[in-house]
Amino acid sequence: xxxxxxxxxxxxxxxxxxxxxxxxxxxxxxxxxxxxxxxxxxxxxxxxxxxxxxxxxxxxxxxxxxxxxxxxxxxxxxxxxxxxxxxxxxxxxxxxxxxxxxxxxxxxxxxxxxxxxxxxxxxxxxxxxxxxxxxxxxxxxxxxxxxxxxxxxxxxxxxxxxxxxxxxxxxxxxxxxxxxxxxxxxxxxxxxxxxxxxxxxxxxxxxx
Numbered sequence: 001x002x003x004x005x006x007x008x009x010x011x012x013x014x015x016x017x018x019x020x021x022x023x024x025x026x027x028x029x030x031x032x033x034x035x036x037x038x039x040x041x042x043x044x045x046x047x048x049x050x051x052x053x054x055x056x057x058x059x060x061x062x063x064x065x066x067x068x069x070x071x072x073x074x075x076x077x078x079x080x081x082x083x084x085x086x087x088x089x090x091x092x093x094x095x096x097x098x099x100x101x102x103x104x105x106x107x108x109x110x111x112x113x114x115x116x117x118x119x120x121x122x123x124x125x126x127x128x129x130x131x132x133x134x135x136x137x138x139x140x141x142x143x144x145x146x147x148x149x150x151x152x153x154x155x156x157x158x159x160x161x162x163x164x165x166x167x168x169x170x171x172x173x174x175x176x177x178x179x180x181x182x183x184x185x186x187x188x189x190x191x192x193x194x195x196x197x198x199x200x201x202x203x204x205x206x207x208x
Contacts, residue, residue, distance in 0.1 A: 051083040052090055054204055055171060059091075059139060062169050062202060069165035071174045073183070074206035080173035083206075084141050087171065091139055101134045103127070104144040120154045124163075131164045140164060142172040149185055149192040157185070158196050178205055 092098035148157040176185040
């Protein structure tokens with residue numbers, strides 16, 4: 001079963017992709033409202049469109065927030081890249097103004113020319129430079145951010161993403177999980193393991 005969810009202040013949406021027609025089922029749990037949307041399994045195009053539409057809704061809301069970061073959370077192979085490409089197409093239209101930035105490839109290429117000891121400091125500057133080049137004062141879409149978790153670079157990936165989202169909306173694919181209010185990357189004991197409190201974090205979650 002695949003679940004999709006998004007959280008803003010006091011609101012969480014959970015989507016169960018088992019039927020084509022969306023039937024909204026609100027469930028109140030304290031201050032948290034869960035909404036279950038059944039959708040049809042096996043309809044990849046319909047499923048992807050649902051994700052894209054949810055992201056568009058969040059993009060309409062985040063400009064009012066102090067930080068405009070939206071995380072698309074899910075394990076590898078869950079469809080994050082396909083969803084971001086679909087979002088880029090919807091937002092950019094025929095002008096292709098909105099492009100998907102492959103952080104691992106682009107940042108890795110630029111860091112290859114930087115001496116090893118200077119890469120940690122230079123990575124932050126280079127990411128900002130690439131973000132400015134690709135966003136064109138519009139939405140910034142980030143994929144394959146795994147390089148930011150490289151322990152040799154000694155970076156804080158979530159903080160870096162939030163910095164990019166101070167002046168523009170940012171949607172970033174996060175290959176991890178969110179459980180019990182904690183956002184994680186990799187498994188405990190892994191050298192690149194990260195664990196954050198998810199308070200105030202705007203996100204959309206896809207579980208394969």
